[in-house]
Amino acid sequence: MHALSPEGPDAPSGLYAALSPATPAPHASPADHAACREAIRAGSRSFHAASLLLPPTVRRAAYGLYAFCRFSDDAVDDAAAHTRAGTVARLEARLARAYAGDPADFPPDRALADIVAAHAIPRALPGALLEGLAWDAQGRRYETLSDLCAYAARVAASVGAMMTLIMGVRDASVLARACDLGVAMQLTNIARDVGEDARAGRLYLPLAWLREAGIDPDAFVAEPGATPALAGLVARLLAVADGLYARSEAGIAALPPACRPAIRAARLIYAEIGREVERGGLDPVRSRARVAGPRKALLLLRAGLPRLARAEPPAPCLRETRFLVEAVPEPGPSWRAAWWDVNGQIVRVLDMIEVLRERESLDRTSLVRDPLAHEAT
Numbered sequence: 001m002h003a004l005s006p007e008g009p010d011a012p013s014g015l016y017a018a019l020s021p022a023t024p025a026p027h028a029s030p031a032d033h034a035a036c037r038e039a040i041r042a043g044s045r046s047f048h049a050a051s052l053l054l055p056p057t058v059r060r061a062a063y064g065l066y067a068f069c070r071f072s073d074d075a076v077d078d079a080a081a082h083t084r085a086g087t088v089a090r091l092e093a094r095l096a097r098a099y100a101g102d103p104a105d106f107p108p109d110r111a112l113a114d115i116v117a118a119h120a121i122p123r124a125l126p127g128a129l130l131e132g133l134a135w136d137a138q139g140r141r142y143e144t145l146s147d148l149c150a151y152a153a154r155v156a157a158s159v160g161a162m163m164t165l166i167m168g169v170r171d172a173s174v175l176a177r178a179c180d181l182g183v184a185m186q187l188t189n190i191a192r193d194v195g196e197d198a199r200a201g202r203l204y205l206p207l208a209w210l211r212e213a214g215i216d217p218d219a220f221v222a223e224p225g226a227t228p229a230l231a232g233l234v235a236r237l238l239a240v241a242d243g244l245y246a247r248s249e250a251g252i253a254a255l256p257p258a259c260r261p262a263i264r265a266a267r268l269i270y271a272e273i274g275r276e277v278e279r280g281g282l283d284p285v286r287s288r289a290r291v292a293g294p295r296k297a298l299l300l301l302r303a304g305l306p307r308l309a310r311a312e313p314p315a316p317c318l319r320e321t322r323f324l325v326e327a328v329p330e331p332g333p334s335w336r337a338a339w340w341d342v343n344g345q346i347v348r349v350l351d352m353i354e355v356l357r358e359r360e361s362l363d364r365t366s367l368v369r370d371p372l373a374h375e376a377t
Helices: 030-043 045-051 056-078 081-099 107-118 124-137 145-166 172-192 194-199 207-212 217-222 228-253 260-279 293-303 319-326 342-366
Strands: none
Touching: 030 045, 030 056, 030 107, 045 056, 045 260, 045 293, 056 081, 056 107, 056 124, 056 145, 081 107, 081 124, 124 145, 124 319, 145 172, 145 319, 172 194, 172 228, 172 260, 172 319, 207 217, 207 228, 228 260, 260 293
């Protein structure tokens, strides 16, 4: 356990004593936060690039959340088929420990325990993620687009909803748009990875679509090939994603101003993956689309430009993601401390101290190794 203690040598003198008993010391250490950040740098260039535009305290929580999600996904993917159900069960036990305030001895678990407590994240949200991973462990396929969106709701929209809470927003209409964005990103990933998934024995394209196009699902997985029929299905899936990206803009506009550029950058970069798939002839079997660094940099700049909000009637929540929105209680008092809330202001000061410690930890790490040496897409 790496929890900071009021009596520990690293505790800021006098500050913890001023906190109320209801404010626990954090479980995650600066080294834990640094480890979460490195996991994201190595595992997701697109998310890491967009996250650099987040305010520092939001960024740190985002790294912790994504590190736990990434670890969980990798744990299921890397497990042998006959052990995957047990892997999911162990992840569920670790999630329970995080919510009980007794996280497992791993950096993402300690970070998650702090995050869910600090931002009042309902357990149903990370629980939905693990349910989606359980579906992966079962090798589940999806008959309809709605079935596929139900999967995307669990493995991606749940993360979007949790990120929205981390940014201090609990409004149902904004959460609905965050879920739209998560589903859109997952559909884009599926379109990009059709060939890679098939070679691994996985198939996410709706089975009804495949049959309509004259493609036998089992035959495709056994021998994936690029055909005009497959290209049509990929284009169809990307069109659905593009509609959801457009819907998500209303939610981005409702986020705190300091957070909008990062989320819009993620939206633009992931949508651009779809454009790269199109430029590649809608052939995700023979190649895997990537957004080049210079193009990604331009999208990051574009994300920071002012954007005129268009008055449009609010879109209804997707049926497949409604359970995530309904899991979040109505908005309560703002998490930001008012000037007269002494304890709240102390918490914010401690938060800034933790950010400085994390930076110092990363600086020491960079002296002995290059953290970008093993970075992958």
